Amino acid sequence: MSTPHYEVVIVGAGFGGMGAAIQLRRQGIDDILILDREQDLGGTWHVNRYPGLAVDIASVSYSFSFEPNPNWSRIFAPGAELKRYADHIAARYDLRRHMRFGVSVRSARWDAGQRCWVVTPAQGDPITARYLIAATGYLSQPRDPEIEGLDTFAGTVIHTANWDGSYDPAGRRIGVIGTGATSVQLAPELARSAAELTVYQRTPIWVVPKIDAPIPRPVRTVFAKAPAAQRAMRTANTVMLELLVAGQLRYRRFRFLNKTAAAIGRAHLRMQVSDPEIRDKLTPHYEFGCKRPTFSNHYYAMFDRPNVRLQTSPIARIEPDGIVTADGGRIRIDTLVLATGFSLWETNFPAFEIIGREGRDLGKWWRENRFQAYEGLTVPYFPNFLGLANPYSFNILSYFYTIEEQMGHLRRLFDQLKTHGAQVFEVTEEANSRYLARMTELTGDSIMINPTCLTSNTYYLDPHNEPSLVRFGANGAMLKRGRFPIGDYDYA
Ligand code: NAP
Secondary structure, three states: OOOOOOEEEEEEEOOHHHHHHHHHHHHOOOOEEEEEEEOOOOOOOHHHHOOOOOOOOOOOOOOOOOOOOOOOOOOEEEEEHHHHHHHHHHOOOOEEEEEEEOOEEEEEEEEEOEEEEEEEEEOEEEEEEEEEEEOOOOOOOOOOOOOOOOHHHOEEEEEEEHOOOOOOOOOOOOEEEEEHHHHHHHHHHHHHHOEEEEEEOOOOOEOOOOOOOOOOOOHHHHHHHHHHHHHHHHHHHHHHHHHHHHHHHHHHHHHHHHHHHHHHHHHHHHHHHHHHHHHHHHOOOOOOOOOOOOOOOOOHHHHHOEEEEEEEEOOOEEEEEEEEEEOOOEOOOOOOOOOOOOOOOOOOOOOOEEEEEHHHHHHHHHHHOOOOOOOOEEOOOOOEEEEEEOOOOOOOOOOHHHHHHHHHHHHHHHHHHHOOOOHHHHHHHHHHHHHHHHHHHHHHOOOOOHHHHOOOOOEEEOOOOOOEEEEOOOOHHHHOOOOOOOOHEEEE
16 A cells, blocks of 8 residues: 555635644644645635625634634624635644645545545646545635626626726626625625616525624724633624524524514615615515525615616526616616626535545435535545535534534544544444434424525525535534544544
8 A cells, every 4th residue: 555645635725624734733644735726825715805895703703713813803804804814824823835726626536445535636646645625615616697698798797706806896887696695795885986786686685784893902902912801702702693593593492583683684674775665675585594694784775875776677688788687677787797606506515526435426426315424524435535515514603613613523533543543434324324314303493494495595405405504403513522422433
């Protein structure tokens, strides 16, 4: 048996990939290669640069608990600060030396003879590694809408995940397609200076106020000098977040929270939009929480501006200088902004071809069976593989809670390998089935029992109409930190 090139290959240099590397380094594993198709680290926060980009989970929580940042400028930090935080993490934990940029991974195949993964990049030679960690995230493949005539548009076309920093919206006639979290942040920024802005809405989104403010310098000084103060804020915020998602995860018991949030959203709408007809069009027809809600103090208010229009008639086609809707309306535009989100289920499960033991193709297997992964991380027939964005991994709180929970899982798993003097782990089929059965049971207690979710176009639902994006029952996950039963894995 030959020695693989690396002990571990991690695909993705975002926060997930960096968290995994930090954990492995803590356990004395230094022979790590981190590959990323981009030219720099930071994942989402490197790629997304559109105006208005900011977190919408308070920054005290949207950060590593072990690396608090006392310098956040606002309660909800702007995107550029997240990118700087990612750079800081890489520097602090000396991670850049592990990273190789501009490498897009095409496939990975388990070599049973050599007991290692063979990772094949789009260009260059295959790389072998004992362990493979996919940290490719969910929201990494921008989706262009399938609309007739899109390619005939003669003006500027920008997908939000590919923002052109030199684009100036001043005086332009802009059409924005999409009303998800991105559009909710971006459109009000464009509306400030555009000559005309038309928002094309297919499904209205719930929007609640964002309780945001700058963090005054004296408070930042306190955070820097007394980290316990910031930790206390984090804990308080976590409790709030837990309450926020309790209505989604434990719908039967906590649906009153969803109703309350919906009432807040409706009141917010009433206060910000004067035209009852527009209010009506902006009101979602599905339960709050079926799809990811958004937070903004400017989105609804934007529709009261004279230069902003809401278009709810479906788009029939795009012409070189305008958009035609099914009601026969035609609006002239010179800029088409695609706030149409990301392709998740088609491309990210998994993000590249992964072939395990006995030739099992992960994506094919998920599609033919059900989307599943033990504790949202590991899959039978895929030894020495962990997928951080596998089905049932995201606990829909701050993504950092998911990452840290996964770091706990890694710690325990690699400790066990050491204890067993083993090099190979594989989750048992029994453990995987038990976990899937538990997730299925919890789905029956979640908001997904509300039939309106099926009409909300939520990306929580996979192609089998199961909400396998969400890790149910993970409230308090921060406390759990990967305490899985040791016997759930085979070690060899
Ligand atoms: P999204 O939530 O998937 O929204 C895409 C929008 O485009 C939806 O309104 C969708 O309509 C519309 N759309 C897609 N294809 C269309 C078509 N062919 N015709 C008309 N409309 C079409 O994407 P996103 O807004 O980029 O957000 C994705 C996720 O990124 C968020 O849910 C969130 O998790 C994350 N995000 C986070 C932040 C933050 O925390 N700061 C900010 C932005 C994004 P339907 O609803 O009808 O499908």
